[in-house]
Amino acid sequence: MSTTLEPDGTRDGVSAYRFDNRLGGPVLSHQERWDELAGTHSGFRSTVARGYWVVTDGPEVQKALQDWRTFSNKSVTALEPDPKFLWIPEMLDPPVHNVWRRLLGRYFSPSAVAAREPEIRQVAAEMIDALRGRDGADVLDEFARRFPTLIFMRLMGLPEEDLPTFLDWTHELLHLSHGEDPDGARQMTAMREVSAYFEEQIAQRRETPRDDLLSHAMAWTIDGEPISDRDMHAFCILMFQAGFDTVPISIGWALYHFAAHPEQRAEILADPSLIPTGVEEILRVYSFVVPARKATKDVEIGGCPVRAGEMVMLPLAVTNRDPGRYDHPLEVDLHRKATNHIAFGSGPHRCLGSHLARLELNVAVEEWHRRIPDYRIAPGQELWQHGNMYGIKSLRLEW
Numbered sequence: 001m002s003t004t005l006e007p008d009g010t011r012d013g014v015s016a017y018r019f020d021n022r023l024g025g026p027v028l029s030h031q032e033r034w035d036e037l038a039g040t041h042s043g044f045r046s047t048v049a050r051g052y053w054v055v056t057d058g059p060e061v062q063k064a065l066q067d068w069r070t071f072s073n074k075s076v077t078a079l080e081p082d083p084k085f086l087w088i089p090e091m092l093d094p095p096v097h098n099v100w101r102r103l104l105g106r107y108f109s110p111s112a113v114a115a116r117e118p119e120i121r122q123v124a125a126e127m128i129d130a131l132r133g134r135d136g137a138d139v140l141d142e143f144a145r146r147f148p149t150l151i152f153m154r155l156m157g158l159p160e161e162d163l164p165t166f167l168d169w170t171h172e173l174l175h176l177s178h179g180e181d182p183d184g185a186r187q188m189t190a191m192r193e194v195s196a197y198f199e200e201q202i203a204q205r206r207e208t209p210r211d212d213l214l215s216h217a218m219a220w221t222i223d224g225e226p227i228s229d230r231d232m233h234a235f236c237i238l239m240f241q242a243g244f245d246t247v248p249i250s251i252g253w254a255l256y257h258f259a260a261h262p263e264q265r266a267e268i269l270a271d272p273s274l275i276p277t278g279v280e281e282i283l284r285v286y287s288f289v290v291p292a293r294k295a296t297k298d299v300e301i302g303g304c305p306v307r308a309g310e311m312v313m314l315p316l317a318v319t320n321r322d323p324g325r326y327d328h329p330l331e332v333d334l335h336r337k338a339t340n341h342i343a344f345g346s347g348p349h350r351c352l353g354s355h356l357a358r359l360e361l362n363v364a365v366e367e368w369h370r371r372i373p374d375y376r377i378a379p380g381q382e383l384w385q386h387g388n389m390y391g392i393k394s395l396r397l398e399w
């Protein structure tokens with residue numbers, strides 16, 4: 001993929017490219033492009049739109065994520081330094097960010113998540129049972145997307161009959177290629193619908209509170225003030241974005257990985273206690289989240305002379321696939337001892353849902369292999385991953 005990277009001169013002595021992370025590509029191409037860029041640069045300038053800096057040095061990426069004073073979350077979208085929208089808690093900086101994290105923490109703690117395990121396992125098992133009598137399926141559409149979305153809707157207290165609508169919105173918002181939605185109109189329509197949906201859910205709970213996360217959150221106070229409808233809405237939108245696509249993408253990678261590596265599949269079938277390490281390794285090797293931050297002051301990072309107000313892209317793949325950090329970094333190693341990856345981020349914004357995500361992933365891999373141990377990638381399909389967050393677009397397996 002690096003051959004498609006078009007040089008565009010230099011900026012302040014640093015190499016510049018027409019680098020656009022929104023474009024899709026063949027499976028693993030984005031991760032491999034990061035490997036190449038990290039091998040030759042510690043940082044560079046993208047000249048797409050208003051331009052932004054990209055750090056490709058593994059330790060520097062992690063350092064920036066931890067240094068919230070210098071790298072603010074006021075914008076987390078490299079192409080939009082001055083967003084008109086707010087996502088809570090992702091776009092808040094400490095100290096108000098800490099208050100939200102404290103309030104949310106108990107719903108996402110290891111013990112709160114563990115208490116939901118039987119329910120989560122049952123949902124996964126039922127969905128896989130419905131597939132096992134067939135001889136194949138697009139596992140993204142028929143399992144990887146449905147399972148975590150349903151769990152998430154239950155957690156938030158959203159009506160389960162809305163599941164198909166949510167799956168449609170996720171598709172329209174996150175999965176359309178440029179050709180399918182050239183002017184972004186379909187994406188805008190879906191965003192407006194999601195926004196109106198949450199407005200209505202909030203209004204319903206103001207009238208009649210229920211026993212769910214949304215109703216509980218509406219009763220919280222921050223600095224003695226009740227949470228406004230605007231902030232509740234910003235919270236719902238972030239949860240939608242953060243919780244809806246990430247676990248499906250990871251389940252997609254896990255099934256792809258074990259289909260493409262039957263020898264490792266045989267190992268986890270013989271010894272399921274290897275699954276947790278396998279899941280961590282898949283999160284690390286297939287790293288798909290690319291955070292961004294807005295500099296609060298002039299600073300040099302990855303050799304880039306960043307000015308206050310400029311955006312910096314911080315791809316997690318360069319840390320997670322860094323040969324300076326891991327032996328044979330590009331391999332999923334079911335026996336790796338330390339998997340101190342940063343697939344869930346690092347610093348104050350480290351993923352709030354990581355315990356839930358881990359549980360869902362482990363359950364998905366365990367229950368799948370208990371029921372459908374023998375499967376293969378159906379021939380004749382082009383395996384493609386989305387840009388932005390690198391999820392496999394569709395994956396037909398046969399069994």
Ligand code: HEM
Pocket residue numbers: 065076089090091101152238239242243246247250289291292342343344345346348349350351352353354356357358
């Ligand atoms: C494998 C699945 C997941 C991955 C890889 C993942 C990854 C991440 C990453 C890298 C961040 C930090 C972003 C940044 O630094 O800008 C993050 C933040 C966040 N994630 Fe996840 N996530 C996953 C699943 C989930 C789930 C299931 C939920 C909720 C149900 C969730 C909720 C959040 C929230 C609320 C934040 C913002 C935290 C804050 O700003 O303090 N995530 N996630």
